[in-house]
Amino acid sequence: MRARIRQAFQWRHLILLMTLREFKRRYLSIGAALAFTFVVSVGSLLVLSAVFGRHFEGQVSAPYPLFVFCGLIPWAFLQSSVSQSVDSFRANANLVRKISFPRELVPLSVVSVNLVVMASSLATLLPFLLYYGYHPNLAWLWLLVAILSVVLLGTGLAMLLSILSVHFIEIRPATELGIMLWFYATPIFYPASIVPPDLAWIPRINPAARVAEIARCALLFRVAPPLESVLVAVGCSLLVFVAGYALVLRLSATLADHVN
């Protein structure tokens, strides 16, 4: 696997080109993609604030829009990486069936597109943070841990689901349903404190919830996140990443026979 990751790295030029292609497929140009992302993220922030803002305002220890934004950015990355890559092998069947290249590049390029989108969303968040007086300090570096975990998690799930989707029909609808459930099971627009005690284990084992927690600690509370959060987030993500990558490697040799 290490050799294979090194090989994928050698093909980074191709990942770049495929990412570019994904961008053009989806948004025509990168500029349009970034503008689009800005509008969508600010839009969904406004919607969530308008709907839940008044209700949760007093229960979170930060301005509600910022609270939502910190959780929403990694979540949006996770959600779109997974939902867009589920069908990626099938969408690229003509490549996979005719050309020999490292197969993992197909879901990886979808994830890369979303990585760029996440970066631009974070850039959008920055002026809001400064406006509300959240100036940067060293704790912001913890954001990198959150990003690392969510990238590992998103990549792993993207690989896992895209390769399974080649073989099984249920994967796509199950993914859509799963993402919806996961969204409500993750404290993004509500604080973790309102979760009833008998359900409190859910956000504890949920890596997405842990990522949101780390991001909020870093940007809003400006303190180091609890060690447990870091361990769960990074541990789960790493596990999913290794499982996804291993499955793709195992099945990529005969992928061309199955994809259609």
Added chain:
Amino acid sequence: MPHIPSNALVLDSVSKLYSESGGRRLMLASAFDLLRGRRRPPRRALDGVSFTVPRGATLGIIGANGSGKSTLLRVISGVTVPTTGTVLRQGRLVGLLELGAGFDDRLSTRDNIFLNGALIGMRRDVVTKSMDSILDFAELRDFADAPMHTFSSGMVVRLGFAVAMHAEADVLLFDEVLAVGDLAFQAKCFRAIERCRTEGKTIVFVSHDLYAVRNVSDSVLLLHKGRVEAQGSPPEVIQRYWSTVLCEDSLAILERGPLRVVFENGQLTLWHGRKPLTKGFAGYTSVRNFVRWHESDKATWSISSRSDTRIVAVGKYLGLPATQEWLVEIKPDNVLAWEVWMNVHQEVRFEREQASFMFCEAYDCFSAAGHSGSMGQFRRMVSDDWQEIYSIGSERGPVELSSSDPELPVIRFASAGPADTQLLRLVNSDDNFRGRLVQALRKPGSESKSPGRYLFFTGTLKIGDAT
């Protein structure tokens, strides 16, 4: 001195199985099958294929549809892996399984060249360096920044070939890609392939174009039902292809003594030893309905029974409510018996009905009913009527064709029915075909055919001079 492997490709007992349940399934259904222990038997696309391709050699792969050619190329190119067996590759391999695979409609030509180049493993600086040359080869310099969705399919194909030709590959694989594009581009492809050969590159290609296979390859591999049926020099293997693989539905070869008759979809070709006797249309029937001629070779034939010396075949006409049935048999003493029945399904008019053989132009003498003469020269004609040289009532036959070439045996054509309604004719084709024809044609009258079965022609062709 470093050891340089002399083989570019080594395949050792490569087999490929495709499970019938491949593709996407319901997970639930798969689990159910697993629980009940039900497994569909896999289909064997390749079965113990072993061969080597020396460095710098060109190998052509031929075989009928479904014989495993494309699977073999996929396995060699690494798009998929063999189920068992091994494939060893030496040097950089570039496979063109489909020209234009890996292009994206929404990208510009330039971006697509970068993407496609990267997909087949070209380094970025190599692509940058060869960009102009690729655009020139594909004749797309003026369209470098146009998006691909504005391209014709020919332009896409040209671009695919152009990129692959600049990939600095040691081994090139082509799957039936030489058949696409217009004639000018095909010629360009062949020149490029020729250049690759002189540069010492190894080439493996699949083609249905036997002419190309014969002239481009150093050796040819014949696949049949996933196995290597033959491998060797192009003429040998192509001969084998004709005699074994195509012998399936609409092709049969009858042999007895020196006489060989090939039935191919409504056409009978005759050979005496190694010498072809017929040319052009060879043995065929034709009927005219209103203004249109329907030749037997335009119908779709299938052979319903066959042995070494006898076949029964049925041909379905396109656009005529009729089928024709042929009984073809080589009898002892080099006699070919040919019986043709017509099955009419709906009332139809046949203005003309004839059964003919076109022989090679060296048959320039005829004799019939005590009369003999020369077939003469071919007329250069403005009209498309062929020139009748001689004709008699069929009961006064046979008619005979002979040649001054001692290797061409005398041919006697006789009709045995339907009695009293036929003429035997000797005809020169036009100057394009340059063939000598013997024909049995129905005399005018009884054009209207009601549904049912009737004898169209029965007769014999005797090859060689028996007294």
